[in-house]
Amino acid sequence: AQTVTQSQPEMSVQEAETVTLSCTYDTSESDYYLFWYKQPPSRQMILVIRQEAYKQQNATENRFSVNFQKAAKSFSLKISDSQLGDAAMYFCAYRSARSNSGYALNFGKGTSLLVTP
Amino acid sequence: GAVVSQHPSWVICKSGTSVKIECRSLDFQATTMFWYRQFPKQSLMLMATSNEGSKATYEQGVEKDKFLINHASLTLSTLTVTSAHPEDSSFYICSARVIGQANNEQFFGPGTRLTVL
Numbered sequence: 001a002q003t004v005t006q007s008q009p010e011m012s013v014q015e016a017e018t019v020t021l022s023c024t025y026d027t028s029e030s031d032y033y034l035f036w037y038k039q040p041p042s043r044q045m046i047l048v049i050r051q052e053a054y055k056q057q058n059a060t061e062n063r064f065s066v067n068f069q070k071a072a073k074s075f076s077l078k079i080s081d082s083q084l085g086d087a088a089m090y091f092c093a094y095r096s097a098r099s100n101s102g103y104a105l106n107f108g109k110g111t112s113l114l115v116t117p
Numbered sequence: 118g119a120v121v122s123q124h125p126s127w128v129i130c131k132s133g134t135s136v137k138i139e140c141r142s143l144d145f146q147a148t149t150m151f152w153y154r155q156f157p158k159q160s161l162m163l164m165a166t167s168n169e170g171s172k173a174t175y176e177q178g179v180e181k182d183k184f185l186i187n188h189a190s191l192t193l194s195t196l197t198v199t200s201a202h203p204e205d206s207s208f209y210i211c212s213a214r215v216i217g218q219a220n221n222e223q224f225f226g227p228g229t230r231l232t233v234l
Contacts, residue, residue: 043208045161045225091160102166102174103214104151105223109160 002027002094006108013082014116020067021077021111023092031097034068034075035105040088048090051075053097079113087115119145121213123226130201131234138196138229140211146191147213151223152184155208167194201233 013019
């Protein structure tokens with residue numbers, strides 16, 4: 001079974017600064033997807049960014065970018081120009097690309113991000 | 118983006134009673150829906166995978182007779198917590214997988230907070 005590890009329970013960043021959230025995973029598969037989800041106090045899960053393992057180029061979505069290191073099984077999230085609205089729990093998630101996997105997401109334990117003015 | 122609704126958003130029930138939670142995909146069809154449980158300050162844990170027209174697949178440790186899942190149509194899955202006890206109090210989240218999208222993206226409902234007295 002795949003495991004997803006987020007080693008930072010809490011992180012803090014000042015408004016307008018940059019912060020990087022860490023995620024590592026363990027898998028024997030070569031094809032899979034990785035995600036970062038944001039869960040604000042409302043608890044609605046919001047997709048932040050997605051990375052396909054077969055793509056070498058790191059995904060980018062506006063202020064959010066990832067550093068995907070397939071060999072190291074590392075998938076960190078960088079938030080640039082942090083805003084107060086970025087404060088939330090951030091979950092890293094893995095999903096197999098195999099059709100018989102059910103396509104369920106396997107989540108890390110999460111990192112609570114605090115943004116200070 | 119695709120919208121997934123859950124009803125009710127919160128429910129309080131007495132110990133020993135049953136509670137039904139609905140998960141609907143409002144503007145798309147979903148062959149597969151997933152049910153997750155999230156305890157306070159913890160991650161999402163997959164409970165079961167629900168496929169339209171067939172029996173749900175439960176994760177290890179999840180009692181299928183206690184958590185009844187029905188996926189009768191391409192837009193509706195229900196989770197019934199039978200004979201609920203205080204330890205079943207949690208936040209229950211569903212997600213739905215979109216048919217036809219190559220990346221098989223999932224969309225999350227807003228969650229249901231269950232409190233068992």
